Amino acid sequence: MNPELHFITLATEDLDAARAFYRDGLGWEPLLDVPGEIIFFQVAPGLSLGFFDAEKFAEDLNHRVAITRVSGVTLSHNVGSREAVATTIDRLASLGVTVLKAPQEGAFGGIYHGHVRDPNGIVWEIAHNPGWRIDEAGNVLFG
Amino acid sequence: MNPELHFITLATEDLDAARAFYRDGLGWEPLLDVPGEIIFFQVAPGLSLGFFDAEKFAEDLNHRVAITRVSGVTLSHNVGSREAVATTIDRLASLGVTVLKAPQEGAFGGIYHGHVRDPNGIVWEIAHNPGWRIDEAGNVLFG
Numbered sequence: 157m158n159p160e161l162h163f164i165t166l167a168t169e170d171l172d173a174a175r176a177f178y179r180d181g182l183g184w185e186p187l188l189d190v191p192g193e194i195i196f197f198q199v200a201p202g203l204s205l206g207f208f209d210a211e212k213f214a215e216d217l218n219h220r221v222a223i224t225r226v227s228g229v230t231l232s233h234n235v236g237s238r239e240a241v242a243t244t245i246d247r248l249a250s251l252g253v254t255v256l257k258a259p260q261e262g263a264f265g266g267i268y269h270g271h272v273r274d275p276n277g278i279v280w281e282i283a284h285n286p287g288w289r290i291d292e293a294g295n296v297l298f299g
Numbered sequence: 300m301n302p303e304l305h306f307i308t309l310a311t312e313d314l315d316a317a318r319a320f321y322r323d324g325l326g327w328e329p330l331l332d333v334p335g336e337i338i339f340f341q342v343a344p345g346l347s348l349g350f351f352d353a354e355k356f357a358e359d360l361n362h363r364v365a366i367t368r369v370s371g372v373t374l375s376h377n378v379g380s381r382e383a384v385a386t387t388i389d390r391l392a393s394l395g396v397t398v399l400k401a402p403q404e405g406a407f408g409g410i411y412h413g414h415v416r417d418p419n420g421i422v423w424e425i426a427h428n429p430g431w432r433i434d435e436a437g438n439v440l441f442g
């Protein structure tokens with residue numbers, strides 16, 4: 157496949173809270189961390205997820221986009237078992253993260269999942285999804 | 300590397316407009332298209348980008364998240380040259396897409412870029428970024 161997406165950048169009003177959630181809560185190592193400006197994490201082959209100070213995000217777009225908070229976005233992290241869904245959500249909850257939906261059967265695709273909200277308003281789905289897999293070439297396969 | 304992100308799901312109030320932008324504007328083939336519900340595109344190895352009808356998005360979270368529009372999100376598509384930045388933005392503009400920032404030098408990292416807005420409010424950066432590359436293992440390298 158031909159990757160089409162190379163960066164996801166999210167405006168954030170609290171870069172330190174984002175750093176704590178991803179680095180300390182999820183245990184991810186930053187790819188690049190520029191305090192007060194931006195933090196990048198690599199989240200897939202060739203793909204970076206960046207948290208960009210909200211004021212600088214607006215500047216970069218010549219203030220043509222009104223940014224208050226991120227909304228309407230869910231990012232999903234698939235894990236290997238139903239137990240791992242619960243373990244991951246419990247770890248985040250112990251750090252004070254808001255749990256939006258406790259682990260349970262999902263309505264779609266035979267998944268088992270729960271949702272939390274990161275400090276920036278982004279919803280994270282933690283899911284066990286036995287009907288989903290990635291082949292050796294990186295192709296996503298359903299069912 | 301260990302991929303951490305498997306799905307990006309964006310609430311959308313107009314699934315047909317999203318389909319037209321991505322399928323017809325960017326030329327991407329849907330991975331799964333369920334009219335009135337959700338459309339998925341594969342955008343990186345193992346990574347799907349989904350557009351989820353806003354009402355169903357809210358239902359899936361037990362209406363615990365107030366969704367109006369997506370905001371504060373930029374997705375970036377890197378292309379091979381400055382000319383390709385202009386060509387891509389011109390093609391989108393010819394379909395009626397709003398150009399937020401005409402192709403120009405960026406403030407960060409030596410990039411050349413421009414920005415458009417998809418029908419859902421998502422900002423797309425189209426960039427030529429000579430300081431960024433992906434090695435054979437999928438690692439992102441800066442500089």
